Amino acid sequence: MRVPFIKMHGLGNDFVVLDARLAPLPAITATFASAIADRHTGIGCDQMIVLEPSETQSFRMRIFNSDGGEVEACGNATRAVALLHGEPAQIETAGGVLALEPSEGGATVDMGKPRFNWDQIPLDYPMDTLTMPVGWGALQHPSAVNVGNPHVIFFVDDADAIDLATLGPQIEHDPVFPQRVNVNVASLVGPDHLKLHVWERGAGLTRACGTGACATAVAAIRCKLAGEKVRVTLPGGDLIIEWREGESIRMTGPAAESFRGEFDWDDFA
Known part of the structure; x- marks a missing residue:
């Protein structure tokens, strides 16, 4: 065939x-x-x-x-x-x-609309998803967002300095994430501009992750690190993510x- x-x-x-x-x-x-x-x-x-x-x-x-x-x-x-x-x-x-x-x-x-409740991510037990009381090495106190699939987001001073190839699989398979999780590491590089690296659940490091960009932009807006329109730079290029509290996420890119x-x-x- x-x-x-x-x-x-x-x-x-x-x-x-x-x-x-x-x-x-x-x-x-x-x-x-x-x-x-x-x-x-x-x-x-x-x-x-x-x-x-x-x-x-x-x-x-x-x-x-x-x-x-x-x-x-x-x-x-x-x-x-x-x-x-x-x-x-x-x-x-x-x-x-x-x-x-x-x-x-x-x-x-x-x-669609992002989801934030612990059981919507899902997590293994109840906790604050804006600043989670968990960490792995240099990555501490992430946010969690479900944008159709589960994401955990860490904001750091320099996303390039994080060994995501090592930490990514550890976090993806941690029991706190019963359906595993996508791991995002981001740093603020300018007004409403984030640099992002993503360890994708089941795929590993990729040049870009659209849902990761959406989840990270939403987390940055919730944490008041960015406004309602965010430029997210990934290794493969840029996406524009727009989100307002209570509304759907809009993602634009090539x-x-x-x-x-x-x-x-x-x-x-």
Whole structure:
């Protein structure tokens, strides 16, 4: 069975997109998704994205991290899908319904309202999510935000100085996060301007993380480190995040198609 794919990226966070809206695909397993994502023996990506029909929205988007696990949300992939779709749409995801507005070379996405309660993150036990009474080495007292998937955010003097490759997996798998967590380390580099590095749950260090940028900007606004419109600089480039208390998050940034191809399903099943 030959299957077409589209390779895309948002600020270097890259995806293999399988469009099953018209022709269904066989059942997708974690083994299949991780085989596709493998950069040595597969196509190679941070996430595999599957588009499917939806009974309630324009279509459905499923997201598989490079370890094969299916997750709730991916902001960069949502912008890429908006660019691919080419017109405004409401899409169904495991993290909620997202609104897409494609633009020249990218998109604006309504990412929904952030959630802050400890059991909405979720955490293992009740605690303040604005300044959590926990820490790991140089990273202490983070904020926690759920933006369709769980994030923990640390504000530090110099984000570049943190060994996130070591601390990231320790925090991701800490028992305080029963569904694991995305780890964000940010520093303020100017008025309403943050530098951010992200350890993604199930994917590791990536060049960009859209939901991480959203969660970090929201945490910065709640902590009064930034105003309601924040520029977030990641290794792959910049995103603009807008949020006002009680409202949805709006994320604006680029996306691009890299190339198209096809593969034999049985080679990865």
